[in-house]
Each structure stands twice: as C-alpha cells, then as structure tokens.
Amino acid sequence: MFLRPHHLLCMQKFSGHGYSPAFTAHMSALLQKLHLHPETPVTLICRCDDLCTACPHNQDGICESAEKVAHLDAGVREAASLSGDTSGTWADLSSLARSRILLTDAFHTICSCCEWYPLCRETEVSNGQNQHICAEIPHD
Ligand code: SF4
Numbered sequence: 001m002f003l004r005p006h007h008l009l010c011m012q013k014f015s016g017h018g019y020s021p022a023f024t025a026h027m028s029a030l031l032q033k034l035h036l037h038p039e040t041p042v043t044l045i046c047r048c049d050d051l052c053t054a055c056p057h058n059q060d061g062i063c064e065s066a067e068k069v070a071h072l073d074a075g076v077r078e079a080a081s082l083s084g085d086t087s088g089t090w091a092d093l094s095s096l097a098r099s100r101i102l103l104t105d106a107f108h109t110i111c112s113c114c115e116w117y118p119l120c121r122e123t124e125v126s127n128g129q130n131q132h133i134c135a136e137i138p139h140d
Contacts, residue, residue: 001030001034001040001042001043001050001090002042002045002049002050003042003043003045004045004049004051004052005044005046005072005073005077005080006072006075006076007049008044008094008097009072009102009107009110009120011031011034011051011094012097012098012102012130013102013116013119013120013125014027014123014130014132015120015131016028017119019055019056019057020055020056023054023056026051026054027054028133030051031130031132031133032136034090034094035130035134038090038091038094039090039091040089041087041088041089042087042089042090043085043086044077044085044086044087044093046073048061048062048063071113072111072113075109075110076101076110079101079104079106079110102125108121
C-alpha cells in the first residue's frame with residue numbers, strides 16, 4: 001500500500017467523516033484491511049496515494065490542496081525522522097506516528113492548519129486500531 005506521510009495521522013484519527021460518501025467508504029475499506037492485516041507493507045510517498053484514489057480533490061493525480069498537504073507531509077517526515085520513500089508495516093509506521101506525533105504536541109503543531117483539526121483534536125487514538133473501524137467490524 002502507498003500512503004502519503006500525513007495519512008498515517010488522518011487514518012488513525014478517522015471517525016467516519018470525510019470529503020464525500022465514496023471517500024469515507026474507501027477510507028473505511030482500507031482501514032478494515034489494515035485492522036485485519038496490520039503487517040501490510042506500506043511505502044510512504046509524497047504524491048497521490050492509495051487513499052487519494054477516491055478523493056474528490058484528486059484531479060488526474062494532482063491534489064487540489066497540494067501546498068497544504070505538502071506542508072503536512074513535511075511536518076510528519078520531520079517529526080518522525082522519516083527520509084525518502086520509507087517502507088515498513090502498517091503496524092510499525094502507525095505506531096511511529098502515534099509515539100512521535102499523535103500522542104505528543106507535534107500533532108497540534110502539524111495539524112492545526114487543517115480544516116479537520118477541530119474534529120481530529122476530539123478523536124482519541126490508542127493502540128493503532130482505529131476505534132471507529134473497530135466498532136464497525138463484527139466480532140464473534
Ligand atoms: S487534522 Fe487534518 S491532517 Fe491532521 S489527522 Fe486530522 S485530517 Fe489528518
């Protein structure tokens with residue numbers, strides 16, 4: 001799976017809201033896959049990724065908010081000491097994003113410019129399993 005660095009934050013903060021019904025459905029599907037398979041290989045890329053494919057702001061592979069998302073990606077890369085096209089498992093990279101950013105003041109520094117920040121600020125992350133998705137998946 002290919003992900004933009006800042007999507008390590010957005011995906012763990014997802015609470016069922018998004019740019020469109022198609023986008024939220026796609027986000028939920030990706031998160032359910034990662035919930036079931038946390039060892040999924042992830043490569044971080046600073047261009048449109050596997051989440052962006054369903055985003056209405058993706059114009060032929062170019063993000064309409066390119067400047068904002070580049071700023072967010074740079075913030076994540078710096079705070080988490082990530083260089084180049086880093087690869088790892090979802091479990092490891094999401095854990096890194098939590099310990100370096102989501103559970104620290106870096107989250108507020110990086111994300112306060114985002115229109116979703118007021119919502120994400122109120123959404124807790126704990127163990128790498130998105131709480132909204134955990135609630136959606138039926139358990140035996
Ligand atoms: S505030 Fe924006 S960039 Fe930060 S986690 Fe939420 S949606 Fe992602």
